[in-house]
Amino acid sequence: MILVSSCLAGLEVRYNGTHCLDKKIRQMIEKKQAITVCPELLGGFSTPREPAEIVGGNGEDVLDGKAKVIGKSGKDVTIMYIKGAYSTLIKAQEVGATIVILKEFSPSCGSSMIYNGEFKGKKIVGNGVTTALLERNGIQVVSEERITDFLEEN
Ligand code: SF4
Known part of the structure; x- marks a missing residue:
């Protein structure tokens, strides 16, 4: 089973309530080759939400306590991003992704x-917090920008 970002499957879960549908991803869902996950919703956020960025490094640094995830207003939301990353890891392990x-x-x-x-x-x-945690646990993360190459290789 493959896990895919919910927003790539067309679900309106992005911070601003939009999606970023990738038709190849949608086909994988329809063929039951993939299921969706949104780390930020699993972390406790709702949609819409304030945009956030990693300040002081990348996802690896956040996991190591060397960088933070900060909302545009200045609110520290690091804990929710880490929670979402671990919840995504658990889901990936549960479905054997x-x-x-x-x-x-x-x-x-x-x-x-x-x-x-x-x-x-x-x-x-750099990478995001969930990506960093998944890769630390031996799970391959593929960008949707490489989906065509990935499908040809697999
Ligand atoms: Fe998409 Fe990931 Fe953002 Fe959720 S956390 S909206 S799956 S990019």
Whole structure:
């Protein structure tokens, strides 16, 4: 079984109440090859919610206590992001997922690039909190931007 970001499957769970449907992901859901997960909802957030970015590093740094996840208003929401990451890991382990396809650029789900913590739309190399935790536990995280390559390889 493959876990995929809920927003990629068309569910309106992003911070601003939108989705970012990827038709290939939707097909995987319809064929029952994949199920959805949204780490931020599992962490206790609702939709819509304040946007947040990692300040001071990436997801690895958040797990190590060296960086924080901060809402645009300045609220520290690190704990909820870590909770969402662990809940996603538990779900992945429960369904036996060894591959997870997550939305790029998110402070939870990013796997190659994330926003830099200034809320100015600038991206830096780095991963999100959930991605970091999944990879530490041997689960492969694939960006939706690589979905075509991934499907050809598998
Ligand atoms: Fe949820 Fe991840 Fe999509 Fe954000 S990017 S809405 S945390 S599934």
